Amino acid sequence: MKNLQIAIIGVNQDLCSKELYDFVYQVGKMLSKYEVNILNGGKGGVMEAVSKGVFENENRKAKVVGILPEKDTKLANDFLDITIRTGLGEMRNSIIISSADLVLAFGGASGTLIELGFCVKYQKKTFCYQNEKGWSQYFSNNKIDERNEGLFIGFSGLEELENLLLKSR
Secondary structure, three states: OOOOEEEEEEOOOOOOOHHHHHHHHHHHHHHOOOOOEEEEOOOOOHHHHHHHHHHOOOOOOOEEEEEEOOOOHHHOOOOOOEEEEOOOHHHHHHHHHHOOOEEEEEOOOHHHHHHHHHHHHOOOOEEEEOOOOOHHHHHOOOOOOHHHOOOEEEEOOHHHHHHHHHHOO
16 A cells, blocks of 8 residues: 555534544554555544544554645644645645545535545545445445446445455555
8 A cells, every 4th residue: 555645535523423533543543554645634523533543653654634725724633744725615625536546435514525526526436434424325335427336335344444445556
């Protein structure tokens, strides 16, 4: 997985359950073992959870890049190696997805739906967490249209996700 760029998308701090936060935190700890770049929106919820999971492994190899919708770095979470201020609002979602080699989706509301649309547009393989209500569950092993057959792959646990990631590169 060396040098892979993995985008993390999903619910923000307003909609993120404790169970989902804790699971995505574990995803961050798992990803921290690999020389990968983790891209996310740099804010709270699943974005913070994965970033914190990476940061709390003192032997980490991964780097975390937060791509903010605003120009104010004070609005970013505290667990980013690189903060990119865009001032683009939700259009920064296109940058996150287009910059990724693959995408991990967790739950999700309207912003996640937009990002999943970009996954189809840019043909990004997307691993969708099935155990949380939201767009990741809805699109898990499904498709938006005929152009994305097999693009959205469901997973239910950490070990399953790690196996999918190791096979994808």
